[in-house]
């Protein structure tokens with residue numbers, strides 16, 4: 534039987550240090566994370582809320598005064614009026630509202646939008662006009678981008694929109710954002726945890742997102758603890774590994790999988806190799822089972838899975 538030498542292709546040995554596109558993507562992501570913060574501010578309202586001054590006489594006092602006024606008029610003595618209503622221009626005798634620097638009949642002091650009587654209720658002033666609180670907020674308060682309702686006190690400004698602070702939350706888990714702020718993706722806000730879980734590159738070993746520490750190899754990123762030999766799970770202390778089908782292996786297991794361990798000594802064969810009886814051998818380990826001389830380039834005899842040089846074979850088996 535003739536067994537030629539063959540050369541085993543040296544595996545590609547790589548070092549896990551070069552930056553890959555996945556690593557660059559992760560770096561960019563991390564830089565992006567630090568910049569984003571939500572801004573919450575107490576609404577700066579140019580207008581003010583007022584309680585109008587009111588002179589609210591008791592009804593009995595009013596009628597008493599009315600009676601007194603009548604008596605005085607009967608006597609030819611005119612009473613001093615309380616001013617003229619800014620709305621109807623008539624003089625005010627009973628209750629008077631002082632607001633916006635003028636005097637009003639209570640029933641003539643009205644919301645400039647819905648025309649409902651404000652009277653002595655709280656109101657808002659804007660550009661010299663009075664508004665009931667409901668109309669004021671509907672007309673002038675910022676709107677929440679989530680519920681579209683007006684925002685009455687605290688306004689959160691984020692993503693070029695305004696929000697009720699309680700209505701600005703993670704698009705994935707629904708939690709409002711803490712001190713970490715939020716992270717925007719495709720016009721949606723996410724908490725840090727979900728953002729990283731959904732958008733950061735996945736580990737080449739466990740397929741879970743890679744967050745802080747990572748190792749870059751074979752055009753992807755890895756948790757350092759996941760970058761180990763696919764068979765024995767040992768780390769690559771020398772820094773080198775062997776790639777097979779997208780997974781890293783130690784030298785021994787790479788050769789084991791490739792069928793390139795010496796059948797004689799069990800060690801990997803790098804370089805020259807002899808194939809015989811369905812196995813591979815270091816040339817120096819392809820020897821006669823009896824006299825241990827190397828069976829180089831040669832003719833050998835086989836018996837019960839062992840190899841022999843022709844003289845030993847003849848001595849032992851050819852009687």
Ligand SMILES: [Zn+2]
Nearest residue numbers: 618621638641
């Ligand atoms: Zn009036």
Ligand SMILES: [Zn+2]
Nearest residue numbers: 644647665668
């Ligand atoms: Zn109104």
Ligand SMILES: [Zn+2]
Nearest residue numbers: 677680697700
């Ligand atoms: Zn809202």
Ligand SMILES: [Zn+2]
Nearest residue numbers: 703706724727
């Ligand atoms: Zn979330």
Ligand SMILES: [Zn+2]
Nearest residue numbers: 736739756759
């Ligand atoms: Zn992993």
Ligand SMILES: [Zn+2]
Nearest residue numbers: 762765783786
């Ligand atoms: Zn291994």
Ligand SMILES: [Zn+2]
Nearest residue numbers: 795798815818
């Ligand atoms: Zn060997």
Ligand SMILES: [Zn+2]
Nearest residue numbers: 821824842845
């Ligand atoms: Zn021999």
